[in-house]
Amino acid sequence: MQQGRDGFSSRFGVIAAAAGSAIGLGNIWRFPYVLGENGGGAFFLVYMAFILLLGIPLMLTEMSIGRAGQRNPYGTFRFLAPKTKWYLVGVMGVAAAFLILSFYSAVAGWTLQYLYDAIFNNFAGKSSSELFGMFTNFTSGVYTPSIWTLVFLMMTGLVVVAGVEKGIEKYAKILMPMLFVIIIILDIRAITLDGAKEGLEFLFKPDFSKLDSKAVLEALGQSFFSLSLGMGTMITYGSYINKKEKLFSSATSVSIADTLIAVLAGVAIFPAVFAFGIEPDSGPGLVFITLPNVFQQMPGGYVFSVLFFFLLVIAALTSSISLLEVVVSYFTEELKLTRAKATIVAFAGVGVFGVLCSLSSGPLKDFHLLGFTIFDLFDYTSSNILLPVAGLLIVLFAGWKWKRMSVASEVLGEGIKENMLFKIFMFIIKFIAPFAITLVFLNAVGLLKL
Numbered sequence: 001m002q003q004g005r006d007g008f009s010s011r012f013g014v015i016a017a018a019a020g021s022a023i024g025l026g027n028i029w030r031f032p033y034v035l036g037e038n039g040g041g042a043f044f045l046v047y048m049a050f051i052l053l054l055g056i057p058l059m060l061t062e063m064s065i066g067r068a069g070q071r072n073p074y075g076t077f078r079f080l081a082p083k084t085k086w087y088l089v090g091v092m093g094v095a096a097a098f099l100i101l102s103f104y105s106a107v108a109g110w111t112l113q114y115l116y117d118a119i120f121n122n123f124a125g126k127s128s129s130e131l132f133g134m135f136t137n138f139t140s141g142v143y144t145p146s147i148w149t150l151v152f153l154m155m156t157g158l159v160v161v162a163g164v165e166k167g168i169e170k171y172a173k174i175l176m177p178m179l180f181v182i183i184i185i186l187d188i189r190a191i192t193l194d195g196a197k198e199g200l201e202f203l204f205k206p207d208f209s210k211l212d213s214k215a216v217l218e219a220l221g222q223s224f225f226s227l228s229l230g231m232g233t234m235i236t237y238g239s240y241i242n243k244k245e246k247l248f249s250s251a252t253s254v255s256i257a258d259t260l261i262a263v264l265a266g267v268a269i270f271p272a273v274f275a276f277g278i279e280p281d282s283g284p285g286l287v288f289i290t291l292p293n294v295f296q297q298m299p300g301g302y303v304f305s306v307l308f309f310f311l312l313v314i315a316a317l318t319s320s321i322s323l324l325e326v327v328v329s330y331f332t333e334e335l336k337l338t339r340a341k342a343t344i345v346a347f348a349g350v351g352v353f354g355v356l357c358s359l360s361s362g363p364l365k366d367f368h369l370l371g372f373t374i375f376d377l378f379d380y381t382s383s384n385i386l387l388p389v390a391g392l393l394i395v396l397f398a399g400w401k402w403k404r405m406s407v408a409s410e411v412l413g414e415g416i417k418e419n420m421l422f423k424i425f426m427f428i429i430k431f432i433a434p435f436a437i438t439l440v441f442l443n444a445v446g447l448l449k450l
């Protein structure tokens with residue numbers, strides 16, 4: 001353990017911070033619309049299978065690597081595999097964090113605007129097409145979305161600059177329980193609406209005729225993104241976990257919490273969508289266009305819309321904190337900057353790219369690099385290339401390069417004999433995960449058509 005290194009102070013702090021990273025726009029904004037576009041219940045079952053089979057083992061692997069390394073992702077690989085090229089995995093992680101944070105903060109900026117609109121009751125009396133216009137007008141603007149992006153990044157920076165225990169952990173311990181309470185309130189509202197049954201059936205009744213190979217692969221990608229895997233976040237957070245903590249139970253609790261929140265988000269959204277006769281497959285606009293429409297037709301809609309957008313802001317914030325921390329830990333440990341300087345430099349860098357991502361829905365809409373807008377380029381290279389490739393390398397590292405004994409001593413505890421669960425875990429890490437991730441990756445980049 002590095003002397004005087006900041007870290008999480010309690011078990012609840014570990015779970016709250018890691019669940020804070022995992023639970024984000026991926027659960028509340030992305031999961032419902034991806035599920036909606038891929039037919040509902042059957043997609044959900046496949047998603048759950050991936051979480052169990054690949055998500056939990058990969059999270060456990062990342063936390064173990066991080067805790068063994070006691071450093072940022074780059075430093076960790078340098079330390080665990082000196083004189084090799086494995087540190088490039090860490091470099092990819094830091095790069096992915098930078099790119100994801102850029103487009104993530106653009107969308108998070110939208111959530112701030114929508115919270116503002118909800119508070120000032122700006123959805124009231126608007127027709128669906130007016131709400132659609134509201135969304136496109138806003139996102140295609142220059143100043144307002146850019147400013148919200150920067151405000152959001154500033155909020156993220158203020159938490160990160162305060163440190164791991166006094167910033168990240170402290171806020172996660174306050175915000176995560178709050179998020180949980182809000183989503184339960186929203187769920188109670190949703191299931192007591194007339195006509196809620198149809199929405200719940202859509203979510204839970206599997207119709208396998210709607211399941212194609214594209215949906216299966218989407219489910220895998222969604223599960224990685226949602227659990228914050230394949231890019232060093234869980235390596236970084238793992239490095240702050242105390243040696244006494246049981247990583248198996250941390251990784252499992254965080255994955256269960258993440259999946260539960262995705263389900264609860266679905267339960268909050270689909271009954272309302274069906275009760276008001278709206279199509280469930282309305283894509284990325286589901287939360288920003290469809291829901292304001294639902295809220296204003298629903299009794300008590302004002303309060304519920306404020307709560308909902310507040311929920312989105314919290315969810316986005318605890319995730320962006322973890323992304324910024326990956327970059328900041330790299331700057332402080334490798335470039336020897338103070339935490340304050342590191343945060344400012346990262347803020348400035350991500351700020352520029354975040355604004356460029358935000359302008360991609362407006363003035364830079366027609367500016368294309370390699371056929372993508374800046375927003376889509378960042379999203380595509382990070383989600384479809386960096387995450388799967390780094391995720392693959394991480395399991396290969398733990399399965400084939402790292403000593404089995406070292407893996408066991410992190411996963412099970414020092415000197416504890418291998419049990420059945422550990423053997424299954426190793427089999428997944430060595431064989432199943434590399435194969436499955438390769439498949440998704442090749443499909444995502446179009447080298448293999450399933």
Ligand code: PHE
Pocket residue numbers: 021022023024025026027100225226227228229231233319320322323
């Ligand atoms: N897991 C977060 C979400 O669901 C996004 C994220 C991805 C955060 C990767 C950190 C790292 O929104």
